[in-house]
Amino acid sequence: MINFRDAHYPKDAILYAVYFYVRYGVSYRDLEEILEERGVHVDHSTLNRWVIRYSPMIAEAAKKSKRTAADSWRMDDTYIKVKGQWVYLYRAIDKYGDTIDFMLSERRDEEASTRFFKQSIDNNGLPNRVVIDKSGSNEAGLLNMNILLFLVGWIYLIEILQVKYLNNRVEQDHRFIKKLTNPMLGFKAFHSAQATLAGIETAHMIRKGQLSQIGIPAYRQFMSLAG
Known part of the structure; x- marks a missing residue:
């Protein structure tokens, strides 16, 4: 359960703002205006702090709550710009398209892949x-x-397939992430990129129905992860 005791705003307002940002990719200033129209007066720098602080914790809860993945994975990496430099977002989905995991890395090499x-x-x-x-x-x-x-002493090893057309599904899955990150025009710091991407990936998992909360609005599923 995430602790909101030191927050100066209601828990639901914070989580709604974080969800709206990571799901729709609006700018912080646009989000500030949207919230103000709903009676929540908060500046864009505070919104940024909320996303960085709460997104990783919600993402960890989502990883524990998502349905069990299939045992056939598709893995690939894509590019994200941080401080004007390209870094690498490692991602894996299963054969049905469910998100397995994700990780941002400053390098694309054997160590990062391992x-x-x-x-x-x-x-x-x-x-x-x-x-x-x-x-x-x-x-x-x-x-x-x-x-x-x-x-x-494990008898069964992982079968490795290097077949490009079989990997098209994960490459297509990158598009949702890139659709939200591209308008952001890059991140200013690696840790803020990590946090924001964790929120985006969580919203994407909810969109795919991986939390199996049928009939519950997506933003409510996101908020429920905070406990």
């Missing part, structure tokens, strides 16, 4: 197979995971 796969497996369990593109670093990351599995 870290992403370890995080994803820790959060979701072992997949039977993972489809990737021709990236050597992503293949190396999966091979490292198989080496670890072998060393601990």
Whole structure:
């Protein structure tokens, strides 16, 4: 449960503002105006602090609440601009399109890929197979995971498929994320990019129905994650 005791605004107002930003990609100044029309007077810098503070905690709750993923994954990375430089958003979905996990990294290399796969497996369990593109670093990351599995005596290793057309689904899934981040014209700091993307990914999971709260409005599902 997220603690709102030190907040100077009602919990529902804060969560509604955070959800609106990460779901629709409006500017902070536009969001300030939208809230003011609804009787909530808050400046854009405070809205930014809310997104950075609360989005990661809500994302962690979403990861624990989402339905179990299939054991066939599609993994790929895409680009996000931070401080004028490209950084890398690692993402994986299952064969049905459900989000497995995501991770922002300043580098695109074997170490980052290995870290992403370890995080994803820790959060979701072992997949039977993972489809990737021709990236050597992503293949190396999966091979490292198989080496670890072998060393601990695991009989079944992860099947690695490098088939581009099978990976089209995750590439298409990137579009929702890019649709929201592109108008933001880049982030000013890595930690704020991490936090905002965590919120965007959570809103995307809710949009896909991964929290299985049928009939409940999306923003209410988002708010319920705060406890």
